[in-house]
Amino acid sequence: MKYERHAAMSRARRETERGVLSRMLTDEDAVYTVVESLEPGHFLSSAYRVIYGEMMALFNMGKRVEPDGLKKRLAKRPGIEGNWLARTVGLLAGGNPVGETLEAMVRQLRDANLESRLEEVADMLTGNGEDTPDPERRAREGLAMLEQIVEKQCPLRIDTPDTLARATFRKVADRRAFTPGENTEGIPMPYRDLGRYIRTFTGLNFAVLAGRPGQGKTAFVTSLAAKVAASGHPVGIISAEMSADMLMLRLTALIGNIPLSRMLDGTITDAGYISIANKLDEVAALPIHMVTPRMLSPLSLRNQVRYLKEHHGVKVVVVDSLELMQVAGCSNREEEITVLAREMGQITRELDVFVMLTAQLLPGIELRSEGRPKLADIPGSIALAAHADLVMTLEKRGNHIPEPANLVELELQVLKNRTGAVGRILLAFLTEFVSVENYLPME
Numbered sequence: 001m002k003y004e005r006h007a008a009m010s011r012a013r014r015e016t017e018r019g020v021l022s023r024m025l026t027d028e029d030a031v032y033t034v035v036e037s038l039e040p041g042h043f044l045s046s047a048y049r050v051i052y053g054e055m056m057a058l059f060n061m062g063k064r065v066e067p068d069g070l071k072k073r074l075a076k077r078p079g080i081e082g083n084w085l086a087r088t089v090g091l092l093a094g095g096n097p098v099g100e101t102l103e104a105m106v107r108q109l110r111d112a113n114l115e116s117r118l119e120e121v122a123d124m125l126t127g128n129g130e131d132t133p134d135p136e137r138r139a140r141e142g143l144a145m146l147e148q149i150v151e152k153q154c155p156l157r158i159d160t161p162d163t164l165a166r167a168t169f170r171k172v173a174d175r176r177a178f179t180p181g182e183n184t185e186g187i188p189m190p191y192r193d194l195g196r197y198i199r200t201f202t203g204l205n206f207a208v209l210a211g212r213p214g215q216g217k218t219a220f221v222t223s224l225a226a227k228v229a230a231s232g233h234p235v236g237i238i239s240a241e242m243s244a245d246m247l248m249l250r251l252t253a254l255i256g257n258i259p260l261s262r263m264l265d266g267t268i269t270d271a272g273y274i275s276i277a278n279k280l281d282e283v284a285a286l287p288i289h290m291v292t293p294r295m296l297s298p299l300s301l302r303n304q305v306r307y308l309k310e311h312h313g314v315k316v317v318v319v320d321s322l323e324l325m326q327v328a329g330c331s332n333r334e335e336e337i338t339v340l341a342r343e344m345g346q347i348t349r350e351l352d353v354f355v356m357l358t359a360q361l362l363p364g365i366e367l368r369s370e371g372r373p374k375l376a377d378i379p380g381s382i383a384l385a386a387h388a389d390l391v392m393t394l395e396k397r398g399n400h401i402p403e404p405a406n407l408v409e410l411e412l413q414v415l416k417n418r419t420g421a422v423g424r425i426l427l428a429f430l431t432e433f434v435s436v437e438n439y440l441p442m443e
Contacts, residue, residue, distance in 0.1 A: 337380025
């Protein structure tokens with residue numbers, strides 16, 4: 001069965017190779033598409049590999065890739081090989097084209113070649129099929145081959161001022177003309193006072209929001225996500241702390257102004273039921289995409305953020321929380337956070353997505369006379385400060401107003417801001433509705 005499966009795969013591969021070469025001989029535009037994407041090594045058939053190599057040689061010399069010229073080049077090869085290859089070109093030029101599109105066939109050959117090279121790397125790393133006395137050398141060679149594959153799949157991009165100047169000017173002009181409520185390239189910050197420091201999410205990728213337990217971190221990031229979504233921008237929420245059902249209850253509470261505790265213990269009033277019914281369509285229409293994994297790691301987070309962006313157009317993601325993220329191979333938590341910070345910075349810049357990660361502060365802040373968090377109070381602060389674009393802390397202040405919704409003052413500190421100033425603002429935490437709103441001073 002294994003032999004039959006591989007034989008069938010080889011037949012399908014040869015059909016695809018034949019289709020690509022046939023299309024190149026009958027369609028001049030196809031030559032440009034294929035030459036930019038494939039090399040002779042992508043062809044499994046040795047005959048097709050030689051023919052494609054001669055096609056590339058003609059193309060690189062600026063000559064047309066057409067059957068007669070190709071036959072003449074191949075016929076010069078010694079022995080019967082040249083005549084046989086020339087006849088093969090005649091069959092390719094006059095054969096029935098494969099039904100698939102050229103782009104699909106090229107993609108199949110690239111994917112198949114990548115799979116075979118990865119299998120070769122795997123064999124080298126595991127030692128399958130070889131009795132090599134030096135496993136370290138075999139591993140080094142396998143890793144070197146893997147690095148070549150990665151470089152080939154992810155070529156280095158070089159930008160110059162010539163290619164970026166106009167785009168940069170347009171972005172500066174867009175931001176200069178920005179006023180709240182207007183359509184711009186960036187997503188505006190929904191909190192009025194925080195907007196003094198961060199007008200839009202443009203230019204920011206990785207943010208950290210730190211605070212002690214019970215200070216409103218989850219309420220803030222959930223409220224932020226709801227406000228961004230309400231403005232029409234898709235948002236992602238990745239939480240390993242809460243289930244999707246609990247996140248939905250919190251969203252319903254903060255959008256519908258319904259006490260969360262009453263929804264949980266079943267003491268919600270008739271007016272509350274009516275409010276939920278009236279807000280149900282509004283909540284359901286929000287472009288919020290929730291992911292509730294059992295555990296978090298840089299690799300899983302990269303895949304989740306990439307999926308949210310590619311499939312749902314998400315550009316803002318909140319992640320709860322740093323304490324639940326794990327990194328294999330680290331000897332202590334400080335080393336884990338250093339790796340996490342570096343990976344988070346790379347992930348967000350690579351995908352061009354704003355990600356806000358919640359984190360716990362170190363204990364002992366309350367023992368200081370001022371009692372205000374500092375950058376050093378965040379675990380792994382050196383690494384986070386180096387890789388994060390934005391670092392903030394959130395703390396409850398002394399003022400508590402019991403009516404109408406148990407309002408608590410929150411102080412948000414911007415300790416690092418790569419795109420602007422730092423400072424402090426006040427926010428209003430409506431604890432019954434687990435909602436964080438703009439602060440309105442009481443007269």
